Amino acid sequence: MLESFINYLEFEKKSSNHTVLAYQKDLEQFQEFISISFGKEEISEADHSEIRAWVIDLVENGLSTTTVNRKIATLRSFYKFLLRSKEISKDPTYKLNSLKNPKKLPEFLQENTISSVLEERVYEDNFEGQRDRMVMEFLYLTGVRLSELTGLKWRNINLQEEVIKVLGKRKKERIIPITKGLARNIILYKKVFEERFSKVTQSDYFIVTNHGKPSYPMMIYRIVRHYLDLFAQTSKRSPHVMRHTFATHLLNKGADLNAVKDLLGHTNLAATQVYTHNSLEKLKAVFEQAHPKA
Incomplete structure (x- = not known):
């Protein structure tokens, strides 16, 4: 069974x-x-x-x-x-309640912190440095999950239309737009990629090790932790913090909640709404500062 x-x-x-x-x-x-x-x-x-x-x-x-x-x-x-499957006649979990989970707000990076993290001078001018920079920039500017980044191949990137195609949870594909700046940096990364290895083929993985092998979760964790350690004050320094930052910054700038939901690949709005607390805090601060009766 x-x-x-x-x-x-x-x-x-x-x-x-x-x-x-x-x-x-x-x-x-x-x-x-x-x-x-x-x-x-x-x-x-x-x-x-x-x-x-x-x-x-x-x-x-x-x-x-x-x-x-x-x-x-x-x-x-x-x-x-x-x-x-009719293997049992009664569900023994029918009256089983889940434990109450204390609500934890997602940690994210401030805009000035992420600006420092993505500064060009932080990264060495070689394949490893430029790959690390691409990892950090890609996570922040697309909001992809760790597994989506490690599974990404060059054929999933369309620089002409400035979009990427990722394979999310339950093998569900989604399209994510990329900025012109990220598109330009992907072209630069491709150049050092080909200088280090050989001409890029469509089946090549986008992020690879120093030996050209596909990247893996712990490698991405190490890269993110290394660069966040230089500037970030958050207790968590993981690829998911970059995803949290992506969502929070979009909402803080007035992005539509449903649009952010689709960009993140969430199946329901409740999973995305956890990020709105930051937007509400910003609105409260503006209200208290500007309203004559606040």
Whole structure:
């Protein structure tokens, strides 16, 4: 049953490899828990009280609310799959509530900070330096996810129309416009790319290692952390902070919320609305400064 569910995620829902592995790991952990605690070898036999016991055990072991809720979501998906497949007659997660998650506001960089981070003098005048600059500039000016950047190939970039095509979550494609400045810098990056390796082909990855191999998540993390350490005061220094900054700056400049939603590749508006708090804070500051009765 577990194998059938994993195949369903991979081939029917077209979930990412990361999601499939996370679901599989969660279910294996739950299977181990009910085997040790209740002597049950099949997770299809678990009932509501046993699932709740696992949730309590996770909390007592210090797992974050976000992690526990993700594991609850895994179980919900799994048992709904079993119900549809008629492997079970009742969903044991039906009355299972998610834990209340304290709302965390996304961290972002101030405009003067991002200006310093993207200054040309910060980067060495060689392939590695120009590639690093492209990583930082691309993340900020497009708002792409880490996986979207590492998976990007030269054929996904249309400099003539000044757009890029990225493959987002659930293998959903979207088009993102790029600025004329970014387009010019991509041309310059392409030049040092070809000087270092060979003529760019459409199938080549856009961001590569010093040896021309495809980039990978930890490499991008290291690049972002290195350059943000020079200027940023935020506690988090990750590629996602650049994405947060992209969205926040757009909204602060008056961008339409639905347009930002589409640029980010969000499936619903609620995921994008988390960024509006920064715009509201700016409006409040303007109001307090300008309104005669404030």
